[in-house]
Amino acid sequence: MLLCGVLAGHAEGAAGQAYRLDPEKLRQAMAYSHAGHWLHFGAQAWTLLVLWGLLASGTAAKLAASIERKARRGWLNSAIFSALLITLLFLTVMLPPAAVGHALAVHYGISIQGWIPWLAEASTSLRNFIVGATFLFMLAHYLIVWSPKRYWLWFASAMIPLTLVGAFVLPTLIDPMYDKYEPLGATHAALVTQLERVVARTGTAIPPERMYLQRAAQKGNGINARVTGIGSTKRIVVWDTTADRLPMDEVLFIFGHESGHYVLNHIAIGMVLGVVGGFAMLYLVSRLAAWLIGRYGEGWGVPSLSSLAGLVVLLLAVAMLQDVTAPIPNGISRWEEHQADVYGQEALHGLVADPQKTALSAFQHMGEAGLDDPNPNAFIEFWTYDHPSTQSRANFAAHYDPWVPGGKPKFFPR
Numbered sequence: 001m002l003l004c005g006v007l008a009g010h011a012e013g014a015a016g017q018a019y020r021l022d023p024e025k026l027r028q029a030m031a032y033s034h035a036g037h038w039l040h041f042g043a044q045a046w047t048l049l050v051l052w053g054l055l056a057s058g059t060a061a062k063l064a065a066s067i068e069r070k071a072r073r074g075w076l077n078s079a080i081f082s083a084l085l086i087t088l089l090f091l092t093v094m095l096p097p098a099a100v101g102h103a104l105a106v107h108y109g110i111s112i113q114g115w116i117p118w119l120a121e122a123s124t125s126l127r128n129f130i131v132g133a134t135f136l137f138m139l140a141h142y143l144i145v146w147s148p149k150r151y152w153l154w155f156a157s158a159m160i161p162l163t164l165v166g167a168f169v170l171p172t173l174i175d176p177m178y179d180k181y182e183p184l185g186a187t188h189a190a191l192v193t194q195l196e197r198v199v200a201r202t203g204t205a206i207p208p209e210r211m212y213l214q215r216a217a218q219k220g221n222g223i224n225a226r227v228t229g230i231g232s233t234k235r236i237v238v239w240d241t242t243a244d245r246l247p248m249d250e251v252l253f254i255f256g257h258e259s260g261h262y263v264l265n266h267i268a269i270g271m272v273l274g275v276v277g278g279f280a281m282l283y284l285v286s287r288l289a290a291w292l293i294g295r296y297g298e299g300w301g302v303p304s305l306s307s308l309a310g311l312v313v314l315l316l317a318v319a320m321l322q323d324v325t326a327p328i329p330n331g332i333s334r335w336e337e338h339q340a341d342v343y344g345q346e347a348l349h350g351l352v353a354d355p356q357k358t359a360l361s362a363f364q365h366m367g368e369a370g371l372d373d374p375n376p377n378a379f380i381e382f383w384t385y386d387h388p389s390t391q392s393r394a395n396f397a398a399h400y401d402p403w404v405p406g407g408k409p410k411f412f413p414r
């Protein structure tokens with residue numbers, strides 16, 4: 001099935017907009033994106049309120065005290081408190097906004113997943129969070145007790161191997177808990193043959209064994225693909241919605257974009273920047289947490305960060321700083337996505353009749369399938385978008401042709 005809409009030959013609109021929706025879709029896209037903004041910032045405020053409430057009501061201190069009265073060993077106290085805390089936070093600050101998000105996605109036809117499978121996935125997430133976050137909370141608590149001044153440095157250092165292991169096992173261990181994956185060639189042999197043309201042009205040496213199909217159509221109508229994993233688990237994943245609903249040329253463009261992430265080492269760069277940012281972030285967290293304890297600790301019954309309830313203060317500091325620094329990782333991500341767009345479009349040169357038209361039509365299709373707002377607020381885009389808006393991506397594609405006389409491709413020889 002092909003998504004309907006403004007297809008190949010789509011010309012730039014009078015308003016200078018390459019990505020356009022018909023009036024009814026436009027109305028829906030704007031309503032959906034506005035609801036999403038309220039949800040995004042509402043969830044952030046709600047998280048801060050819950051963490052603050054846990055401290056200000058004395059709940060965090062009382063819970064820590066009751067655990068410390070019953071259990072004997074420090075590590076056991078820490079494990080019980082951490083597991084209870086993450087369960088409480090999952091049920092209060094993570095699940096409700098996620099449920100509202102799902103209801104919105106179903107209402108606007110982005111998702112077709114029923115509530116029972118949705119809840120089954122949520123319970124998988126809860127289990128993963130209990131395992132993963134309990135370990136991290138215990139580690140943080142241990143390091144704070146062991147080195148009250150430098151714990152942030154040790155924790156950030158510990159995150160380096162943990163990040164590597166996490167990125168390595170993500171596609172083989174975590175992702176299959178949520179979605180079905182199979183070798184792309186098993187059901188889309190003709191597509192793999194076509195993708196091999198992009199591989200040959202990009203020199204990426206991505207073998208067919210590293211091309212996977214994700215069964216996404218049973219959950220929703222979104223169109224996507226991604227690069228994931230590191231080392232021997234590095235791979236390109238194409239959603240079945242992308243493979244089955246887009247014209248072949250556009251799938252090649254999306255594959256070219258993902259190849260750009262692959263070739264330009266965006267996963268490794270993301271991890272290095274994440275580690276560097278992690279050190280800076282954790283230093284700031286330690287300063288803010290110390291200030292919060294000094295200013296409010298007595299009233300909260302949390303005299304020191306090294307007490308169990310100090311973990312809640314630490315989380316509050318993390319949440320506050322994440323909220324205000326969000327534009328930094330998002331800006332870096334948008335830059336990488338733009339690089340991949342340039343790469344993908346250049347990769348198509350000589351493989352499809354008109355790379356500009358192909359890229360433009362792919363953005364149109366992806367935008368319609370995801371009900372992307374064609375006119376996002378500039379501040380919202382700067383603050384919350386991890387990809388450039390579909391409008392700016394489509395506008396770029398419409399104007400970018402480095403093979404005109406005097407032009408210079410960025411990643412390929414002329």
Ligand SMILES: [Zn+2]
Pocket residue numbers: 257258261337340
């Ligand atoms: Zn991308």
